[in-house]
Ligand SMILES: [Zn+2]
């Protein structure tokens with residue numbers, strides 16, 4: 417199976433324009449172009465076809481499912497909600513961190529901007545478009561914070577998510593990382609999104625009106641970077657709005 421390339425903004429936009437993003441527990445149907453393509457749909461990136469749900473899995477977990485089937489808990493083959501997917505077999509292969517050599521570990525640490533123990537340690541290497549640090553070893557790209565978790569705790573997170581207490585995807589400070597289940601992560605996100613939602617939330621810079629404007633601009637095909645500049649927020653914030661990760665109460 418061909419490895420998924422790192423997707424450009426334009427490719428990502430094309431991908432998400434085909435996904436009917438719903439609530440975190442709902443199915444996110446792939447909007448098919450052919451009525452009889454159920455379960456056989458492909459999206460093409462640079463000449464290679466990929467099953468849409470596998471792309472969603474990759475974008476969410478930052479792990480290329482590679483040779484492993486990505487199965488659905490909902491049984492709906494065209495569903496692109498990563499919360500409805502699991503790898504079969506459940507992978508240890510998702511994070512075979514024990515293959516990291518001494519040199520690789522050294523190389524990893526050289527890309528970490530180590531600070532005081534309580535501060536965020538930002539990743540200075542390659543960055544995944546979802547905002548996470550990427551560490552390449554062999555032909556596999558690992559999420560940097562997952563590698564950091566492994567290097568400092570000795571625990572291979574396997575198929576389990578490694579979450580941030582600091583909400584800074586680029587942070588690899590092991591003190592800010594915790595091992596959560598998919599459920600924990602959703603709950604954590606819900607708690608953070610709960611209470612005063614959207615524009616009334618303490619740390620949020622965008623207003624609801626602005627987010628609606630942003631959605632309108634995204635719908636015209638405008639890129640995240642130029643929109644981010646206008647609103648003086650990070651590109652990742654716009655990408656998250658575009659993917660329906662944040663401000664979901666407005667969608
Ligand atoms: Zn589903």
Ligand SMILES: [Zn+2]
Nearest residue numbers: 536582587592
């Ligand atoms: Zn942090």
